[in-house]
Amino acid sequence: xxxxxxxxxxxxxxxxxxxxxxxxxxxxxxxxxxxxxxxxxxxxxxxxxxxxxxxxxxxxxxxxxxxxxxxxxxxxxxxxxxxxxxxxxxxxxxxxxxxxxxxxxxxxxxxxxxxxxxxxxxxxxxxxxxxxxxxxxxxxxxxxxxxxxxxxxxxxxxxxxxxxxxxxxxxxxxxxxxxxxxxxxxxxxxxxxxxxxxxxxxxxxxxxxxxxxxxxxxxxxxxxxxxxxxxxxxxxxxxxxxxxxxxxxxxxxxxxxxxxxxxxxxxxxxxxxxxxxxxxxxxxxxxxxxxxxxxxxxxxxxxxxxxxxxxxxxxxxxxxxxxxxxxxxxxxxxxxxxxxxxxxxxxx
Numbered sequence: 001x002x003x004x005x006x007x008x009x010x011x012x013x014x015x016x017x018x019x020x021x022x023x024x025x026x027x028x029x030x031x032x033x034x035x036x037x038x039x040x041x042x043x044x045x046x047x048x049x050x051x052x053x054x055x056x057x058x059x060x061x062x063x064x065x066x067x068x069x070x071x072x073x074x075x076x077x078x079x080x081x082x083x084x085x086x087x088x089x090x091x092x093x094x095x096x097x098x099x100x101x102x103x104x105x106x107x108x109x110x111x112x113x114x115x116x117x118x119x120x121x122x123x124x125x126x127x128x129x130x131x132x133x134x135x136x137x138x139x140x141x142x143x144x145x146x147x148x149x150x151x152x153x154x155x156x157x158x159x160x161x162x163x164x165x166x167x168x169x170x171x172x173x174x175x176x177x178x179x180x181x182x183x184x185x186x187x188x189x190x191x192x193x194x195x196x197x198x199x200x201x202x203x204x205x206x207x208x209x210x211x212x213x214x215x216x217x218x219x220x221x222x223x224x225x226x227x228x229x230x231x232x233x234x235x236x237x238x239x240x241x242x243x244x245x246x247x248x249x250x251x252x253x254x255x256x257x258x259x260x261x262x263x264x265x266x267x268x269x270x271x272x273x274x275x276x277x278x279x280x281x282x283x284x285x286x287x288x289x290x291x292x293x294x295x296x297x298x299x300x301x302x303x304x305x306x307x308x309x310x311x312x313x314x315x316x317x318x319x320x321x322x323x324x325x326x327x328x329x330x331x332x333x334x335x336x337x338x339x340x341x342x343x344x345x346x347x348x
Contacts, residue, residue, distance in 0.1 A: 002026040002056070005251065006079045006121075008064060008112065009086030011038035013195040014127065014184055016046050018083065018244040020193070023050040023057055025248055030077065033086065034063040036104075037198055041341035045192050064108035067115065074119040081123035081254055082116060083247055084109065087156070090202045091131070091299070094153035105156035113167060122174045125250045126164060129157045130182045130236070130265070130304060139271070140307035143180070143263045150299050161263070168261035175259045177250040182236035182267030182306050184243050186326035187333035194333030195240075196340030205237075205330055208278060212287045212331065213338035219289050221274055223296035228303060232274035236267035236305035239321035239329070249317035267306030268319040277323060284327035285335070 005022055009015045010031030015038070022029050023046070031043060040059070047054040062069050064086055087105040088094070094101040116122065133141045134148035149155040161178050168174040185205040187194030201207040210216045224231040246266040253259060272280075278289050312318045 002028055003080035003251075004028040004030065004078065006082045007031050008082065008084045009033055009038070009127075011035060011040060011042045011059070012085055013038075014181070014240060014243055015085040016042040016193050017188060017240045018085070018247045019043075019057065020046045020049055020188065021241070021244040021248055023053040026053070028056045029058075030079070031057065031059045032062040032064070032073070033059070035061055037088065039196060039341040042193055042196075045341075049188065049190055049192055064112050065104070067111050070111060070115045071118070074115050074121070079121045081125065081251055082112070082121060083125045083127075083251070084112060085127045087127070089153060091151050091153050092202060094151050094156075098152040101152045101156055105153075106159060109160050110163070113163070117167075117171075122171070123254045124164070124174070124176045125247055125254070126160065126176065126178050128161055128178045128180045128263070129154065130180050130267070130306065132158045132161065132180060133304065135301045136304060139303055140269060140305050141265065142307040143265055143310055165261050172260070174261070175254045176261040177253060177259070178261070178263040179246060179250055180263065180265050180306075181243060182238050182265070182304070184240045185237045186239040186241065186321065186329040188241060189329055189332070191329070191332035191336040194330070194337065194340075196337070204235075204274060204277060205281070205326075208281050208289055209330055209334040211289050212281070212285050213334050215338065217290065218292045219278065220292045220294050221278075222294050223300060224293050225296070226302045228273055230273050230275045233300055234271040234273045234303040234305065236270065237272055237277065237323060237326060238267050238319055239326045242266075242268075242319040242321055246311065246315070246317050249311070249315040253315055262314075264311040264315060265306040265308055266311060266317075266319075267308055268322075269306055269308040271303055271305040272323055277327075280323045281327040281331065284324065285331040
């Protein structure tokens with residue numbers, strides 16, 4: 001039997017893809033998710049895609065802030081490690097509702113860490129974000145860059161990173177890896193699981209996808225006067241399956257006795273502009289994406305991409321997919337599931 005891994009937020013976009021890769025890698029996986037921003041359908045589909053490994057997945061609907069439930073859960077099962085995805089992640093919403101973000105992301109994580117410690121489970125992979133680099137003064141971003149967050153969502157990620165560093169300093173039994181993601185896009189090649197945001201998407205690709213399937217009339221491009229090759233913002237887009245594989249590489253690294261609290265960027269190390277991404281998606285989908293040009297959005301950085309040398313060197317991990325693959329798989333998912341996991345009549 002493989003190791004038993006607890007995945008919080010495993011019904012979400014990155015979580016579900018990671019759960020699938022874990023199952024295919026021979027792990028036993030237990031998912032907890034409160035389904036606030038995800039769908040239980042994703043778990044069923046992951047189970048189907050995992051075929052003979054499907055029975056190695058169990059799901060419990062639970063909120064990390066419910067400490068008695070979490071205590072009971074840890075008392076009944078021994079976990080080898082935890083991958084912690086659960087959290088709210090919309091930048092704009094975090095500016096509008098900061099307390100909701102601090103409550104969910106910080107209290108949920110602190111409760112999880114307390115219960116893990118009480119039950120002697122001290123191996124953690126945490127889902128952090130490139131947002132902790134704020135507006136980097138130069139690129140590519142290395143893991144040693146100064147940290148600053150420009151919004152409440154980013155500040156919750158930064159605070160959790162600091163909490164993890166403090167815990168590990170206080171107790172050397174903890175082994176923690178912080179993964180700073182850049183911009184995850186794409187979907188599993190089956191088109192059976194993918195990103196399904198509730199409400200108005202916050203990120204470029206789900207928005208492009210909704211325009212392509214006719215759910216929205218046009219894509220608004222914020223900022224056309226940046227000093228980039230075509231005036232639009234540049235980001236490091238990474239295929240979600242590459243990102244999922246990065247978590248397995250991080251889990252493997254946790255067995256290295258030298259690990260304390262380590263941090264790794266997960267990106268491709270290449271910048272792609274908004275217009276380049278739209279053009280690649282048009283090519284993959286055969287659809288024209290109508291554009292509306294608008295002013296810069298406050299808080300948006302001009303160019304952000306990762307230095308990935310540390311992950312390549314120490315985790316033996318490297319992104320394998322390019323933007324053509326990302327767009328092909330995103331369109332495959334969107335065309336098969338234009339309304340995400342739910343049928344159109346059940347969406348607002």
